[in-house]
Amino acid sequence: MADPILSLRDASLTLMGNAGPVDILRGITLDVLRGETLGLVGPSGSGKSSLLMLMGGLERATGGQVTALGEDLTALNEDALARFRLGNMGVVFQSFHLIPTMTALENVATPLELAGHADAFDRAEEELKRVGLGHRLDHYPTQMSGGEQQRVALARAAAPRPAILLADEPTGNLDGANGQAIMDLLFGLRDRHGATLILVTHAPELAARCDRIIRLADGRIEGEDLRRAAE
Numbered sequence: 001m002a003d004p005i006l007s008l009r010d011a012s013l014t015l016m017g018n019a020g021p022v023d024i025l026r027g028i029t030l031d032v033l034r035g036e037t038l039g040l041v042g043p044s045g046s047g048k049s050s051l052l053m054l055m056g057g058l059e060r061a062t063g064g065q066v067t068a069l070g071e072d073l074t075a076l077n078e079d080a081l082a083r084f085r086l087g088n089m090g091v092v093f094q095s096f097h098l099i100p101t102m103t104a105l106e107n108v109a110t111p112l113e114l115a116g117h118a119d120a121f122d123r124a125e126e127e128l129k130r131v132g133l134g135h136r137l138d139h140y141p142t143q144m145s146g147g148e149q150q151r152v153a154l155a156r157a158a159a160p161r162p163a164i165l166l167a168d169e170p171t172g173n174l175d176g177a178n179g180q181a182i183m184d185l186l187f188g189l190r191d192r193h194g195a196t197l198i199l200v201t202h203a204p205e206l207a208a209r210c211d212r213i214i215r216l217a218d219g220r221i222e223g224e225d226l227r228r229a230a231e
Contacts (some may be wrong), residue, residue: 004031005196011064024050026219037197039210046216048200049168056089056166057081086115090157094169096149098141105137108156127155131185147178158189167199
């Protein structure tokens, strides 16, 4: 088998709550192959989003090991994790997390500038045009619909050409038509850039487009399904 692009070994996450420690994830062992599309599904509270955050280094495992692109994320400090994500990962959240004081173009260009790309604004404009927002470059988030804001978030995640693209309920705040459009764009970005796509979803039609589905319950992997990726 090819070397995984992302690997978890007995990874766990325990957080402190008002009544003491709470086990969020328990003994997760999982390999994700380069170019694979992986769906994370399960009931609310099963640990899907927390697992995605571990994979992206946005949460630090309290036990076990998380390795991405050969880098042990559990051994990196916060600054090193931020640099690693900037160069290798794109993240799309259910809530768009756009900077309200920046235009669409500036929102997409900023991570490119931080990564040292001299052509940051040209690449940002190209990516916004690819998601159908060439006419919204100078608009602020409050001037755009939810579907348009999520397109900006997708463009921002994809512009650095990340090896790993993480999406947490990317259609959760959108109506059916906008949700379908975002799904198509998300898989289009994967195909165009060759990224490994890992997504959390409650939408069966989105999960059905993945190569593999991991089912979680109570912070553990309950099972997995292999599927043929939708063309």
